[in-house]
Amino acid sequence: MHDFVVVGAGPAGSRFARQAAQRGQDVVVFEQGEVGEPLACSGHVSTALWGFTPDGARERLLQNEVYGARFHLGGPDSPAYRFYKDDVVSNVIDRVGLDRTLADAARAAGADVRENHTVVGVREGRNGVTVEVRGPDGVATHRGRMVAGCDGPASRVREELGLPEPGELLHGVLGFAEGPDAADFVDVHLTVPRFFAWRIPRGDAGVEYGLADSHRPARSGDRPALVPAGRRGRPDQALHRRGNPLRHDRRRPRCPRDRPD
Numbered sequence: 001m002h003d004f005v006v007v008g009a010g011p012a013g014s015r016f017a018r019q020a021a022q023r024g025q026d027v028v029v030f031e032q033g034e035v036g037e038p039l040a041c042s043g044h045v046s047t048a049l050w051g052f053t054p055d056g057a058r059e060r061l062l063q064n065e066v067y068g069a070r071f072h073l074g075g076p077d078s079p080a081y082r083f084y085k086d087d088v089v090s091n092v093i094d095r096v097g098l099d100r101t102l103a104d105a106a107r108a109a110g111a112d113v114r115e116n117h118t119v120v121g122v123r124e125g126r127n128g129v130t131v132e133v134r135g136p137d138g139v140a141t142h143r144g145r146m147v148a149g150c151d152g153p154a155s156r157v158r159e160e161l162g163l164p165e166p167g168e169l170l171h172g173v174l175g176f177a178e179g180p181d182a183a184d185f186v187d188v189h190l191t192v193p194r195f196f197a198w199r200i201p202r203g204d205a206g207v208e209y210g211l212a213d214s215h216r217p218a219r220s221g222d223r224p225a226l227v228p229a230g231r232r233g234r235p236d237q238a239l240h241r242r243g244n245p246l247r248h249d250r251r252r253p254r255c256p257r258d259r260p261d
Contacts, residue, residue, distance in 0.1 A: 005144035013150030036099035172212030
C-alpha cells in the first residue's frame with residue numbers, strides 16, 4: 001500500500017509528491033498524458049515561485065521580468081493606464097518546462113511519477129483508498145492510505161468522491177506569436193465581461209495572448225470601474241487603489257509603442 005496516491009502531475013501534484021517523498025513517504029503519481037502537455041495555464045507567475053523549485057530552475061525557465069501593467073478599458077488601441085514599481089513584480093517563464101522540472105524533482109526525491117496513466121475510479125474504505133488506473137498495459141488497482149486530487153477543474157477525484165464543485169470555473173484560450181519581445185510590462189484588457197484578456201511579453205520566446213471568462217451569466221456590475229467618472233480616455237491621470245503600492249507613470253521609457261493585434 002502506498003502512503004499517498006497523487007492524481008495529476010501539474011505543479012500542485014508534483015510539489016506535494018516531492019515534499020512527501022522527501023519525508024520518507026511512499027508516493028505514486030498518475031498523470032493522464034505527458035507532463036506539461038497540453039499547456040493548461042499562462043506562464044506569468046509570482047516571483048515566489050522560485051522558493052518551490054529545485055536549484056538552477058530559475059536560470060533554465062525564466063523568460064522575462066515584469067515591472068508593471070498597462071490597463072485598457074476599451075479595445076486594443078484604447079488609451080493605456082500604466083502602473084509600475086521600481087522592483088520586479090512578476091516573472092514570465094517556460095510554463096511547460098516548469099511542470100516537467102517539478103515532476104523531475106519529485107522523481108529525484110523518490111516519488112514514482114507515471115505518465116500516460118488515467119485514473120478511472122476512486123473508492124474510499126475504512127483503511128484507505130482504492131484507485132483504478134488505466135495505463136499502457138490496461139487497468140490496474142492501486143491502494144493508498146490517502147489520495148491527493150491534484151487533477152484540475154474537471155477533477156476525477158472530486159467527481160468520484162462526491163466533493164463539492166468549485167464556486168466558479170473560468171474558460172480560457174491561449175495563443176502565441178513569434179518574434180522577441182522583452183518589454184517589462186503586461187497588457188490587461190478589461191473589456192471581457194467577467195474576467196480579462198492579456199498580452200504577456202516572453203522575451204526571446206515571443207508573446208503570449210490570452211482571454212478567460214466565467215461560464216456564469218453576466219450580472220450588473222461585473223466590470224469594475226477603475227477610472228473615476230469623467231476621466232475615461234485620459235491615461236495621463238493617475239489611478240489609485242487603496243493599499244496598492246504600484247505607481248502610475250506615463251513617461252517610463254521602456255514601454256514600446258506597438259499594440260497587440
